[in-house]
C-alpha cells in the first residue's frame with residue numbers, strides 16, 4: 001500500500017493550534033511522566049504531589065539533587081555537575097522540554113509540503129532521554145487526532161551509547177503513548193545500544209524515512225570535524241530515497257558553525273540537498289551579531305519543572321528559546337517548491353534587474369525589526385545563490401497598506417511571495433527592496 005502523505009489541511013490546523021496562538025508549550029502530560037520518572041529513581045511515590053511539590057520533596061530528601069545544578073542559562077557551567085549521577089535526572093527535567101520544542105518547526109516544514117509520510121520509520125541518533133523521538137510521537141498523535149482514519153503508524157529506533165538513557169527514553173515513550181487514545185499506531189520501538197564512530201554502518205534495510213540528530217554533533221565526544229563528517233555521511237546512507245534528515249543544534253556560534261561545515265560536506269560529498277530552512281543556510285547576516293547565531297527563536301511557556309530549577313539556581317527562566325536546524329533530502333526538493341508558481345525572479349538574476357520592479361519569493365532567514373516598530377526588515381533566501389548575496393525586504397510605516405501588511409506576520413522560516421517591489425542595490429552584496437503601498441505580500445507557514 002502506498003505510504004500516503006499527511007493531509008495539508010490538517011497540518012495547517014495543527015500549525016494554527018501550535019505555532020500561531022501564543023508561546024510554545026511542552027505537553028503537560030509528558031512533563032508529569034518525566035517528573036514521575038525522576039521521583040521513582042529516588043524512591044519517591046510520584047503521585048504524592050503536583051510537580052513543584054514533588055521536586056521540593058526530592059530536593060529535601062536528596063540534597064545532592066538540589067546541589068547538582070544543571071548548566072542553567074545564567075548560572076554558569078559546572079563540570080562536576082555533568083559528571084554527577086544526578087546530571088541526567090536534572091537534564092530530563094531541563095533539556096527534554098527545551099530541546100523537544102525545537103523539532104516542531106522542521107516537522108511543520110515537511111508536513112506542510114506533504115513530505116511527512118503516514119507511516120514513519122524513525123531513526124533517532126544520540127537519543128539521550130528521547131527528546132526528538134517524543135516530539136515526533138507527539139506531532140503524529142496530534143495529527144492523528146485531527147485526521148482520524150488516516151492510519152498513522154510510527155516505528156521508532158533509538159540509538160545511544162548510554163543504556164540508562166535508552167531505558168529512560170523507552171519508559172517515557174511507552175508511558176506517553178499510554179496517556180492518550182488516538183489512531184496512531186506505535187509499531188516497533190527498538191533501542192540500539194551503540195557508540196557511533198566514523199566506522200559505524202547504520203542499518204539500511206529498514207529504509208528510515210525520518211532521521212533525527214539532535215544536539216549530537218557538538219555534544220558527542222567525536223574526534224574532530226573529519227570524524228563528524230564521516231559519521232554524518234554514514235547516517236545519510238541509511239535514509240530512504242524519499243526520507244528527511246533533520247539536524248538540530250543549540251544557538252551557539254561554534255555549534256552553528258560546525259552545522260554549516262557539515263552542511264557544506266553533505267551537499268558536496270553525498271546526494272543530499274538542503275530542504276529547509278532555506279536552501280542556503282546562513283547565520284544572522286542582517287544583524288551580523290556574533291552573540292546569537294541561532295536561526296530562529298520562539299516564545300515559550302517554561303514548564304513548572306524548569307521554573308522550579310531556575311528558582312533553585314536563583315536565575316529567571318528564559319521566555320525565548322533559540323536553535324539552529326537543517327533538513328536534508330535527496331530528491332532535490334526545497335521547501336518552497338510546494339507553493340504556487342508564478343513569474344518570480346530568482347535572486348541569482350537580480351544583477352540585471354536593478355532599478356526595476358520585480359516579483360520574488362523565498363524563505364525568511366531573519367526578521368530584524370518586529371511588527372511593533374515603525375520599520376519591518378527581513379532577509380529572504382531563495383536558494384538560487386549562496387553566501388552573502390541576499391535580499392532585504394523593508395516595509396516602512398508610511399507605505400503600509402492592506403496589500404503588503406502580511407509582511408508584519410512573517411516569521412523566520414515562513415515562505416514569502418512579493419509582487420511588484422522595486423529592486424535596488426544598496427551596499428554590495430545586499431539588495432534592498434523597499435515595499436510600496438501597491439506591493440502585494442503573501443506569507444505562507
Ligand SMILES: C[S@@+](CC[C@H](N)C(=O)[O-])C[C@H]1O[C@@H](n2cnc3c(N)ncnc32)[C@H](O)[C@@H]1O
Nearest residue numbers: 099126128131160161195196214215219220221
Ligand atoms: C546532548 S544529548 C542529546 C539528546 C537528544 N538527542 C536531544 O536533542 O535532546 C547527546 C547524546 O548523544 C549520546 N552520545 C554521545 N556520543 C555518542 C556516540 N559516539 N555514540 C552514540 N551516542 C553518543 C549521549 O549519550 C547523549 O545521550
